[in-house]
Amino acid sequence: MTLSAFNSAKLPALPPASTEHQNRLYSALNIPLFWGDCTNLDSATELELDFKIEQELVKDEQDSTRSMNAEKWSFQYNNRWAHFLFISRLMSAFMSVVLWHLTFSAVIQGGLLMTAIGVLLSLTALTLFMTTRPSYHISFLTLLGLITTGVVAWNQQTLWGFWQGNPFFIAGCVLFFLAVIGCDLLLALHARFFKHDGSQFNRRTGMVHLAGKRWRKPFVAPFYEFDPVMQVQVMPHGQRDYVLWLYHRYTDKKVCLANRIHSLGLDQNNLRAFWDTLQRYMDVSQPLPDLPVLEPCRQQDPVTAAYDQAQNRPPRYWRDMSERRFKQEVLPRLREQLRNASWPSAPGLIAAHTDSSLSVSDYYRAQQARGIHATPQPQAFERAHPQTAVE
Known part of the structure; x- marks a missing residue:
């Protein structure tokens, strides 16, 4: 693990977000989500899709073409x-x-x-x-x-x-x-x-890599610098779906994860659970989410390997599970848990590490001094207006 790895127990001091950034988060059709207080629940929709894919997969367990492993979660290629x-x-x-x-x-x-x-x-x-x-x-x-x-x-x-x-x-x-x-x-x-465009969440480095358009360089920043937003999508027949956006806190960079990391057609509970899954995947203080796609590589992550040994988790829990048991026992139980889940409703983890006296330029200088290099540079914020803390 590197100094930039996301550890929910060891976050650095963060400068507050600007008023303009907060206005983006709370704009029409946007529902801000919050950091921390993970429920350890995964999206039932995503889990069902993942289980079907893994049951049909006959490739070697160490197949490098997988979009998700113990190190990185690659975006599916999505272009015009x-x-x-x-x-x-x-x-x-x-x-x-x-x-x-x-x-x-x-x-x-x-x-x-x-x-x-x-x-x-x-x-x-x-x-x-x-x-x-x-x-x-x-x-x-x-x-x-x-x-x-x-x-x-x-x-x-x-x-x-x-x-x-x-x-x-x-x-x-x-x-x-x-x-x-x-x-x-x-x-x-x-x-x-064209399976992947280079965009990824990297668990070991804690960095988010967003591929640049055309010949532009990729945008790279720590995972904890992005704020999650659940956006309502009105479909042709009037039903509502929800997609996850990540807004970078100190620039105008944003990315939609729908159809690149998560599937379409998620309701609110499934999308909140997906955000829960993504946080746990990136948090090196927690074991990897217990997903079928990650089962072959769980022993490659030290925290996960220790957790599985302590819990006496079968190494082939998902791969040896029958489809009948999955549909009759696992899915109904997870859906019931999602319906009764208590999701975070107030700023928690990031707010607790926000220092209203810290400027963005000083923050990035401190990051560079620690050996953490991101796309945003401190010079770009020296002449900017002071960041305004939002209560």
Whole structure:
């Protein structure tokens, strides 16, 4: 472990956050979370997903491609290309219906009624695409494609000849392929070769590494310099999901952990539990969270190894657990604990180490003197307005 490692029992004196920073934390749709007072509960949603992945994993236990181990928790690669593929798949599903409708209308010479039907079918395709059952929109698009193909073949007495003279039908088939298979294949290839972008939480150093955009250098700072925020996300069907943001206390740097560290679709209790898990993962005074993905490397962390020995924890607790037992015993018990959990509701750990007389520039000079080097430099804060303590 290094001097910069996060130890909840040995934090340095920290300067107070500015009023502007506090306003960011308490802005619309943001619910600030607090440090310390860990409940030792993990997200049931994340644990279920993790258990399924580990049960299917047949690679060697020391496989270095794992995104999480005893040293670091790497971010999943997330950039505009993945978002572009998602939008492309959405638009392909919509436009394939539009193009097939134009083909169908040209064959039967439909009027205003056919136009209205076409709009309704296109909106239906979008609605089915947004559901959690991919088979719905795949079946719907396949049915429309078969109907259009059948009508064209019956009317023209030859399907191949009509293809050559009507590009709308061919274009619709190409977009259908992209919507059903093509975009998913490209996304899978992208994920295979671009799993991580260098961003990570490092347990041994206690530092958070955020990859720079384009050719910019990465942003690096101690974990305890980030404040957590639970942000409300309003979904297309009106339901609410919650995602975790980390705001750097002394700069304008921030990062969303949704779909990079935690999955989408978390409710408040599961997201609070995830923040609890992240704190315990980074805290070298505590054992690693008891997660399936971390089980193969628990003995590599001295604190965790000592804890497991004292608790007589089976080394293959998760790997030898049956899926039936996990679903019937472990998950229901954890969900009940999450419903009844008492989460921190007031500033605790960080507030207890905040020194209102300490300036940000002096703090970073002290950090550098200890051998802890971060991206923010003390010179950048010398001419800034004094930090204002928030009660």
